Amino acid sequence: AQSVTQLDSQVPVFEEAPVELRCNYSSSVSVYLFWYVQYPNQGLQLLLKYLSGSTLVESINGFEAEFNKSQTSFHLRKPSVHISDTAEYFCAVKGYSTLTFGKGTMLLVSP
Amino acid sequence: DTEVTQTPKHLVMGMTNKKSLKCEQHMGHRAMYWYKQKAKKPPELMFVYSYEKLSINESVPSRFSPECPNSSLLNLHLHALQPEDSALYLCASSQDEGGPGELFFGEGSRLTVL
Numbered sequence: 001a002q003s004v005t006q007l008d009s010q011v012p013v014f015e016e017a018p019v020e021l022r023c024n025y026s027s028s029v030s031v032y033l034f035w036y037v038q039y040p041n042q043g044l045q046l047l048l049k050y051l052s053g054s055t056l057v058e059s060i061n062g063f064e065a066e067f068n069k070s071q072t073s074f075h076l077r078k079p080s081v082h083i084s085d086t087a088e089y090f091c092a093v094k095g096y097s098t099l100t101f102g103k104g105t106m107l108l109v110s111p
Numbered sequence: 112d113t114e115v116t117q118t119p120k121h122l123v124m125g126m127t128n129k130k131s132l133k134c135e136q137h138m139g140h141r142a143m144y145w146y147k148q149k150a151k152k153p154p155e156l157m158f159v160y161s162y163e164k165l166s167i168n169e170s171v172p173s174r175f176s177p178e179c180p181n182s183s184l185l186n187l188h189l190h191a192l193q194p195e196d197s198a199l200y201l202c203a204s205s206q207d208e209g210g211p212g213e214l215f216f217g218e219g220s221r222l223t224v225l
Contacts, residue, residue, distance in 0.1 A: 032211045043115075043201055044154070044216040051211040090153055096209050098167065101153035 002027040002095045006102035013109055015083055021076040021105045023065075023091030033074040034092040034099070035065055044090065050074060081109050117202050117217035125225050126192060132220045134185040134202030140215070142166075142208040143185040145177060146201040148219070154201055160185060161208040192224045 005024045013019045025031065035047040048059040055067040065076045074091060086109045091102040116135045124130050134143065142161045146154035159167035160179040168177075174196075176188040185202055199219045206212035 034213055036216075041221075043117075043218040044203075046213050046215070049211075049213055094211070098156055098159065099214055104151075104153050 002029075002031060002093050002100050004091050004093050004100055004102035006091055006105050008105045009103065010106045010108060013081055013107070015109055015111055016080050018079050019077065019081050019107065021089050021091075021107065023074045023076065023102060025072055025074065025091070025093045027093060027095055029095050032094045033065075033067060034094065035063070035074075035076050036090045036092060036101075038088045038090065038104075040087075047076075047089070081107070083109050083111065085109050115202055115204055115215050115217035117200075117220050119220055120218065121221050121223075123223045123225065124189065124192065126194070128192075129188070129190045131189065132187040132200055132202075132222075134187075134217060135183055136204040136215070137183055138204065138215065139182075140204035140206055141182065142205045143179065144203040144205075144214065145185070145187050146203065146216075148199040148201055150198075158187075159208060166208055189222070192222075194224050197222055197224045 003026050033050040036044040037047045038044050048057045050057050050067040058064045063078045067074050088104045088106050090104045092099050118133045144159050145157040147157050148154045156169050157171045158177045163179045174191050178186040199221050201219045202217045203214040205214045
């Protein structure tokens with residue numbers, strides 16, 4: 001069985017401030033890790049993924065996440081957020097088959 | 112083409128109606144999925160099709176009936192739904208059911224049951 005924990009349901013932050021969204025997972029097998037973003041009234045978009053290799057992965061819009069096997073974490077970070085980053089962020093884990101989502105973290109960026 | 116297309120975007124139906132949600136992808140993916148998402152909740156897996164055969168049914172009520180006519184299309188037939196079935200229904204696809212491939216999601220069909 002596999003599970004994902006996103007402890008923060010909501011993270012308010014000011015524009016241009018750094019942010020970290022936390023994600024911890026548990027699994028009895030090797031996993032693949034993902035961050036998806038969902039803007040209001042839209043579907044889910046893949047933000048970044050960890051499959052193997054370098055533990056630091058980056059997205060094209062400035063987000064990065066680091067896979068830490070010993071701490072079973074895959075936290076998402078951005079050094080300077082924009083208003084347009086306001087959205088729901090889901091961490092997800094995939095083992096042999098299905099994709100399991102965390103409960104999501106709402107990132108609220110204000111001016 | 113990296114899109115998953117869902118129609119309709121919005122659907123309102125009564126509890127005695129029969130309607131269908133449609134999903135299409137042209138990425139050559141062999142696995143397709145239906146998820147249900149309630150407001151402020153994560154998506155919940157409903158069905159998985161792999162190579163056009165039903166692979167996983169997450170104990171979904173029979174008023175939801177999936178169909179995979181071919182490798183590019185996935186339908187969800189709706190009949191005698193309840194108001195609590197109102198939600199965003201998301202279709203997704205991936206290269207294969209297993210392995211590292213990510214899921215590509217459509218924009219969703221927002222269903223309201225009156």
